[in-house]
Amino acid sequence: MQSDRSARSDIRAFDAVKALAFIGDLSMGQPTDHSLRTAWLALQLAQAAGTDAAGCATAREASLLRWSGCTANASGFADALGDDIAGREAMLANRPDWDEPLHAQPGGLGATIQPLAQIHCEVSGEVARMLGLAHETETTLRHIFEAWDGQGLPARMAGPQVPAPVFMVALAGDIEIFSRVYGLDRALALIAHRADIRYPARLAALVSRHAGTWLNALDALQPGEIDEALLTPQMQQVTSPELIADVIDLKLPWMTGFSREVAATAATCCARLSLDNDAQERVYRAGLIHGIGRAAVPNALWNMPGRLSASAWEKVRLVPYWTSRAGKQTGTLEQAAELASFAYERLDGTGYFRSAGNAALPLEARVLAAAAAWVALRSPRPWREAMSPGAAAELMRAETAQGRFDAAVVDALLASGPAQPRRPRYDARPQAVRLSAREIDVLRSISRGASNKEAARELELSPSTVRTHVESVFRKLECSTRAAATLKASGMGFL
Structure with missing residues (x-):
């Protein structure tokens, strides 16, 4: 049975549909x-x-x-x-x-x-x-x-x-x-x-x-x-906003699960700071949808290994702007989208898109910004390897000392430990679906963009064994593409 805490995050299906329509329009180069x-x-x-x-x-x-x-x-x-x-x-x-x-x-x-x-x-x-x-x-x-x-x-x-x-x-x-x-x-x-x-x-x-x-x-x-x-x-009817996060993250395989992790991490940090339940829910929803505007930026820019040009940076800087715009169209998600659009602001005014600073950033925005940075630093990106927790913590503290993050928030964040993901409303797992531990390992690897050969190298398996596991996963999940398997497995709690 779904917990009361998970139910608090539920939204109207119509609002989720409108958010997905907004993401789709951005992705297809259309007016929103x-x-x-x-x-x-x-x-x-x-x-x-x-x-x-x-x-x-x-x-x-x-x-x-x-x-x-x-x-x-x-x-x-x-x-x-x-x-x-x-x-x-x-x-x-x-x-x-x-x-x-x-x-x-x-x-x-x-x-x-x-x-x-x-x-x-x-x-x-x-x-x-x-x-x-x-x-x-x-x-x-x-x-x-x-x-x-x-x-x-x-x-x-x-x-x-x-x-x-x-x-x-x-x-x-x-x-x-x-x-x-x-x-x-x-x-x-x-x-x-x-x-x-x-x-x-x-x-x-x-x-x-x-x-x-x-x-x-x-x-x-x-x-x-x-x-x-x-x-x-x-x-x-109502649905779970986690679906929006999962669809957002499908754009870039190396982002699989990122939005959910940011949301859970930010909510856990709020709890440690003794923010009330309403604040935790606002931050959680904002974490789920903070990447809506990412759909407006071509994949080639996100996958670029080197330094971005000035024109490319202008497109990236508009990501939170588009997230804010999504709120005007998505009913009950408007408040969350507005908060989500502060995910890349910094206390010293060097963030984007508003370049807002100190007094303009409420505590919830400071939590979200720090959580997004903390999760990102420990995640692999095309331009760098994932940082170890120790190295990421050292960098977060250095950025805090330079006035970019709130010290109390960063202290709470680093002391919070791993965040527990929430189970969405559609997480009910059909009784027939049973994935082995090794199948989940393979699915997790390919969901992040690895080829069969790359997954085999990572897991120290033969390519033919990986292929057998992939075929088994597809059969059990009743799908034929990696993207659909990723989406469905995320909803079932396998990833």
Whole structure:
């Protein structure tokens, strides 16, 4: 049975969905209201097509979660396109030659895109399941890139085999993007060209007939009115915010588990400082979501081994800004997102994005900033090895002596010991899932980006033994990609 302390952190599923939509929009190079607008347009299309209430709910939920798998394949897009964010923005806008780099990959376009689509669909479907949404939403997301002509992904289903909301979401997304980028007339021409290829002509005809009216009506709506239209009965239930943290961390394999650890460490430090339960919960939630803005920065910058250029640093400095902006869109997470945006501030004013100092930093912000630094120092990064606890503590004390961290907070942090992770609401582990200790070791290694060979070296196993363990883990977790295995195992408490 879930503890009262864990239950205190629960949030509305709708707020978690909106946070994931915000992360997805950043990851895909879109305005941060793109998924909300797409969902509203998908609802209009579903209603115009005579879809029943359940189908309309699926269209809304799938639109909001359409990009929830895009952190999981960001590394693959970065390898293929160089800039995972700009490259995917070009893909969605159908810009000329956006796919040219993919044709140069071994096997060409299809061989490159197929596994990326599989990762995306599997993860987004798993997200819907963890949120407790209807099975129809999960199924739609697992086939979100299928096409009417059977040339879509990941299963190359065709026509009526494809869940109808897939086409509604695709059309709504296209009209939202194309009309914004190219204007309505060209948008409708592009959609007509995709009729009976990407989606059925009858739905494209409905969009052609009503798009202008729908877009004008949408532009006149206030955010609260859009929320009211999009909220489904399933999204009124509660869920655990840990899912947001896990999706954030999928963007960079070496970040697996980082956000949860920051949250648990910060909450433990608050308890040692005798802050009340409400303060502990605020800091815990803020720790979980403090990396939302990381989705706005291309993977190539995060993986850079050397010193960042000035322009690259400007992008990194905006990470907490985007986290703060997410709070304006995520209902009950607004307070946590605002606090989370102070994670990289420093007492002497040398932090970012505000360069806030001393009096402008409340105690909760000081705890979060110190916890994030403490966990990061002891974690491996592309530009350095993980520091030992002793070396990390020495550096934290040196930074404190220079006026960057609060001395009382750092003392409490270093004296707190290991933080105990919390079990999220969706942590209930199916009785059939039993992973051996060695399988967990292998899963932990590959979840952090290690290849089979690298995991074999790390664990002193043969590559064939590692491969056998990976196959066993995938079979037990009922998934076929490392990203989905990581997400699902995190939710089950294996990682």
